[in-house]
Amino acid sequence: MAAPPLLTLRGVSKRFGGVQALVDVDLQIRAGEVVALVGDNGAGKSTLVKVIAGVGPADQGVIEWEGHTVQIRRPHDAQALGIAAVYQDLAMCESLDVVGNLFLGREVHRAGILDEVEMERRARELMHTLSIRIPDVRAPVAILSGGQRQAVAISRSLLGAPKVLLLDEPTAALGVEQTSQLLDLIEELRDRGLGVLLISHNMGDIKAVADRVAVLRLGRNNGLFEVPTTTQERIISSITGAADNAVAHRTTGEEGAWP
Amino acid sequence: MAVGQSIRGYADAVRHRLRGGEAARRGLRVGERGPLLVILGLIVIWLVFQGLNANFLSPRNLSDLSVDIAATGLVAVGIVFVLLIGEIDLSVGSVSGLAGAAFAVLNVYLGMPEWLAIIVAVVAGTAVGAVHGFFFARVGVPAFVVTLAGLLAWNGLTLYLLGASGTINIDEGGLVAALTSLYFSGGIIAYGLAAVGTAGYFLAARRSRRRRRDAGMPYRPLAEIGVRTGLLAVLTFATAHVLTLFQGVPLALLIFLAVVIGSDLVLRRTRSGRKVFAVGGGIEAARRAGVDVARVRIAMFMVSGTLAAVGGLFVASGLTSASPTTARAAGSGMLLINAVAAAVIGGTSMFGGRGSAWSALLGALVIQSIASGMALLGIQDAVQFMVTGGVLLAAVAADSLTRRAAARARGSIRRSSRSGRGAMLH
Ligand SMILES: Nc1ncnc2c1ncn2[C@@H]1O[C@H](COP(=O)(O)OP(=O)(O)OP(=O)(O)O)[C@@H](O)[C@H]1O
Numbered sequence: 214m215a216a217p218p219l220l221t222l223r224g225v226s227k228r229f230g231g232v233q234a235l236v237d238v239d240l241q242i243r244a245g246e247v248v249a250l251v252g253d254n255g256a257g258k259s260t261l262v263k264v265i266a267g268v269g270p271a272d273q274g275v276i277e278w279e280g281h282t283v284q285i286r287r288p289h290d291a292q293a294l295g296i297a298a299v300y301q302d303l304a305m306c307e308s309l310d311v312v313g314n315l316f317l318g319r320e321v322h323r324a325g326i327l328d329e330v331e332m333e334r335r336a337r338e339l340m341h342t343l344s345i346r347i348p349d350v351r352a353p354v355a356i357l358s359g360g361q362r363q364a365v366a367i368s369r370s371l372l373g374a375p376k377v378l379l380l381d382e383p384t385a386a387l388g389v390e391q392t393s394q395l396l397d398l399i400e401e402l403r404d405r406g407l408g409v410l411l412i413s414h415n416m417g418d419i420k421a422v423a424d425r426v427a428v429l430r431l432g433r434n435n436g437l438f439e440v441p442t443t444t445q446e447r448i449i450s451s452i453t454g455a456a457d458n459a460v461a462h463r464t465t466g467e468e469g470a471w472p
Numbered sequence: 473m474a475v476g477q478s479i480r481g482y483a484d485a486v487r488h489r490l491r492g493g494e495a496a497r498r499g500l501r502v503g504e505r506g507p508l509l510v511i512l513g514l515i516v517i518w519l520v521f522q523g524l525n526a527n528f529l530s531p532r533n534l535s536d537l538s539v540d541i542a543a544t545g546l547v548a549v550g551i552v553f554v555l556l557i558g559e560i561d562l563s564v565g566s567v568s569g570l571a572g573a574a575f576a577v578l579n580v581y582l583g584m585p586e587w588l589a590i591i592v593a594v595v596a597g598t599a600v601g602a603v604h605g606f607f608f609a610r611v612g613v614p615a616f617v618v619t620l621a622g623l624l625a626w627n628g629l630t631l632y633l634l635g636a637s638g639t640i641n642i643d644e645g646g647l648v649a650a651l652t653s654l655y656f657s658g659g660i661i662a663y664g665l666a667a668v669g670t671a672g673y674f675l676a677a678r679r680s681r682r683r684r685r686d687a688g689m690p691y692r693p694l695a696e697i698g699v700r701t702g703l704l705a706v707l708t709f710a711t712a713h714v715l716t717l718f719q720g721v722p723l724a725l726l727i728f729l730a731v732v733i734g735s736d737l738v739l740r741r742t743r744s745g746r747k748v749f750a751v752g753g754g755i756e757a758a759r760r761a762g763v764d765v766a767r768v769r770i771a772m773f774m775v776s777g778t779l780a781a782v783g784g785l786f787v788a789s790g791l792t793s794a795s796p797t798t799a800r801a802a803g804s805g806m807l808l809i810n811a812v813a814a815a816v817i818g819g820t821s822m823f824g825g826r827g828s829a830w831s832a833l834l835g836a837l838v839i840q841s842i843a844s845g846m847a848l849l850g851i852q853d854a855v856q857f858m859v860t861g862g863v864l865l866a867a868v869a870a871d872s873l874t875r876r877a878a879a880r881a882r883g884s885i886r887r888s889s890r891s892g893r894g895a896m897l898h
């Protein structure tokens with residue numbers, strides 16, 4: 214029997230006051246797989262990332278981790294399972310330096326006393342491995358450019374050696390070269406057995422690295438496609454709602470039976 | 473030691489400017505005011521008052537100054553904690569009055585042992601802070617409204633407590649009286665403390681340098697550490713010398729310095745302190761990193777209430793009494809304004825995330841120097857109020873301008889969306 218998927222969501226719903234942001238959403242992420250999550254603005258992609266990361270827990274629905282039902286109510290819960298996220302808004306603590314932001318919430322310490330030297334050493338090492346160039350790891354993140362912030366956010370997500378990585382539009386602020394570096398990195402992480410959820414509006418990026426594409430429309434599943442065998446037009450029509458919803462739902466329903 | 477930090481800041485600033493583009497490792501950063509300006513300001517203030525009255529820089533006056541900064545300074549340290557999370561506590565003056573009155577009533581009127589009355593008074597301050605924190609962090613009432621209500625209510629409680637007893641004189645030979653009247657005379661203690669402080673700084677700097685070098689990271693040259701240590705030595709030994717010329721090292725100064733140094737270490741070197749800066753620097757990022765924002769907020773108001781109570785004991789100690797008159801004075805806001813002014817003048821931002829416990833010391837020195845100088849010159853209260861108000865406004869204006877400069881610098885290089893608190897303030 215094949216190993217259960219790293220992460221399975223079933224029937225996840227979430228509401229913000231009058232806005233029903235997610236309705237009955239299903240999703241699976243397997244080890245060694247890149248799943249792209251696409252959908253129009255406001256489709257609920259970021260909301261789903263926050264559900265999985267414990268930042269904005271779901272109102273309803275089941276989350277399974279490696280086949281077992283788990284509760285993700287706080288960021289620590291997700292972190293403990295091995296889930297890391299890069300958020301769309303790249304929220305950071307502006308007055309803390311790069312090292313401080315990288316290690317925020319999991320500082321290296323001895324009896325509560327911070328080990329700044331060790332944190333800085335690891336930060337430099339990580340930046341070096343990822344070939345990220347930040348002029349000064351002791352500069353407050355407030356002075357970083359958008360791309361640099363994105364690089365810091367991605368580094369931060371990799372610090373805890375996660376098993377599932379959620380990337381919410383990670384290439385939005387990156388230049389051409391940095392984007393292709395990030396896509397290489399995503400492939401490398403997949404080959405190392407991570408499950409990656411990649412949110413992007415860029416079909417080129419998705420074609421390049423994703424194995425499957427899940428479409429969200431108005432907070433609902435609206436199709437799940439194998440990237441190599443699906444045309445771009447098919448995906449786009451699912452995003453915009455031109456595609457037949459009933460068919461899309463049926464596809465999603467059979468997800469568990471997919472090879 | 474405060475000025476030791478400042479000198480470090482100064483050296484960094486100079487280095488920063490010399491290096492140009494590359495941000496100095498721990499130098500001045502965009503959106504931060506270094507202590508350099510404050511130190512220059514303090515020197516100017518001292519020279520001006522010395523020019524107007526030759527007694528200003530006398531050992532006696534400087535020694536009195538070091539005692540007088542304790543009450544304001546301790547309250548200001550509490551304000552620094554609250555400012556660091558981007559909030560304000562307007563109740564500290566009233567809470568300090570409450571603690572003084574509670575102590576006097578418990579100890580003198582009800583005969584409770586002095587040590588126990590001190591503990592109860594301080595814990596009352598902590599509890600008051602917890603109440604403020606609860607209404608702010610859990611109920612969602614803006615902090616300035618909660619603490620404004622506190623300003624009035626706790627002052628009312630103080631007057632109520634003193635209503636039955638009227639003026640209470642506290643035991644002049646007791647512990648609380650000793651807070652502002654006990655001096656450790658004899659050069660050994662003064663010079664010994666200066667030596668311990670300087671050596672401690674040197675050893676810590678050398679240890680950090682070694683660790684960084686062994687880890688293959690940039691480190692300070694030994695010469696730079698030498699210069700810093702030298703400057704610190706000059707400063708601490710000069711202070712020790714002046715203090716010995718009068719009555720010795722005041723207990724008040726020792727307690728204040730211990731609180732400043734302790735707070736600084738907690739804020740900069742511990743996980744708890746890191747959470748404070750995280751909440752002040754970006755609430756959303758802090759929350760996502762798993763920081764319990766509400767808990768941090770409540771804790772900060774508890775610190776502020778506690779230090780306000782401690783400051784209140786110093787006020788009572790200086791007056792050796794608690795009375796309805798002093799209670800009304802505590803509610804009138806002078807201590808509050810002085811403490812907030814001290815924190816902001818010393819370099820802690822009103823906008824959260826930037827600041828240091830040392831700013832309470834620097835700022836209290838500025839505020840108290842002005843007060844002491846004007847008192848020596850016989851200038852009336854009315855003028856003192858106007859000057860203090862003006863100085864506070866100038867400090868806050870400088871803070872706001874620095875922040876705007878930082879926002880401009882950031883806006884020009886950042887394309888991505890801003891988030892959290894920052895976005896709301898822009
Ligand atoms: N904190 C919130 N409070 C209220 N409504 C929210 C909140 N967060 C999201 N929403 C709403 O939920 C819906 C889904 O938003 P979400 O950010 O998940 O969309 P998205 O798919 O990520 O869009 P985009 O492509 O623009 O990033 C939107 O209608 C949005 O207005």
Ligand SMILES: [Mg+2]
Pocket residue numbers: 258259260301381
């Ligand atoms: Mg989004």
